[in-house]
Amino acid sequence: MTKETSxxxxxxxxxxxxxxxxxTYELLRETNAELASxxxxxxxxxxLPTLDTAPNKSTExxxxxxxxxxxxxxxxxxxxxxxxxxxxxxxxxxxxxxxEQQNQDTQNICQEIMGQALIEDWMNLAYQIIAELPEEPExxxxx
Numbered sequence: 013m014t015k016e017t018s019x020x021x022x023x024x025x026x027x028x029x030x031x032x033x034x035x036t037y038e039l040l041r042e043t044n045a046e047l048a049s050x051x052x053x054x055x056x057x058x059x060l061p062t063l064d065t066a067p068n069k070s071t072e073x074x075x076x077x078x079x080x081x082x083x084x085x086x087x088x089x090x091x092x093x094x095x096x097x098x099x100x101x102x103x104x105x106x107x108x109x110x111x112e113q114q115n116q117d118t119q120n121i122c123q124e125i126m127g128q129a130l131i132e133d134w135m136n137l138a139y140q141i142i143a144e145l146p147e148e149p150e151x152x153x154x155x
Contacts (some may be wrong), residue, residue, distance in 0.1 A: 025136040030055060030090045035130055036104065044107045050100065054092050062089045105134050136145055 028036075041048035085112045096104075108131050116124070 023136075024093075025133070025140040026094045027060070027091050028054075028094055028133065030092070031057070032130060032133055033092060035126060036108070036134075038106050039111050039127070039130070040104065044103065047100065047104055050096065051104075056093065057092065059089055059090045060093060063154065084141060094137060098138070101134060101138050101141065105131065106140065108134060 033051055036049050037051045037055065040051060094101075108127070112124075112127050112131065119127070
């Protein structure tokens with residue numbers, strides 16, 4: 013459930029891995045087919061472009077720069093930017109929380125941990141969207 017790092021060094025909560033989206037889809041498809049379809053469409057779209065590093069300074073044995081470039085390409089090539097409306101994100105969170113509550117006795121510990129991490133990823137996206145909202149000027153109180 014990794015996130016891509018933005019130019020400021022912080023993680024961009026709107027970047028989800030294919031694995032996170034697949035897990036979201038699997039958890040949503042039985043309870044909310046419309047949201048699951050939206051997630052499926054994201055997964056089927058083109059992933060974000062790969063991350064480029066410094067120019068390749070290869071030798072016949074390969075260099076640390078080669079390894080670094082391949083690693084970054086692998087990380088950047090299977091991530092997607094989530095551009096959903098706030099109410100859609102809220103509905104996804106509600107569905108994931110409901111799924112977690114309904115299945116807490118039947119899930120194994122790995123599924124539970126992955127589900128909690130997934131909820132945290134979607135919560136971080138919701139927090140990011142809230143933080144990016146323009147501040148409203150304080151209105152005078154009406155008497």
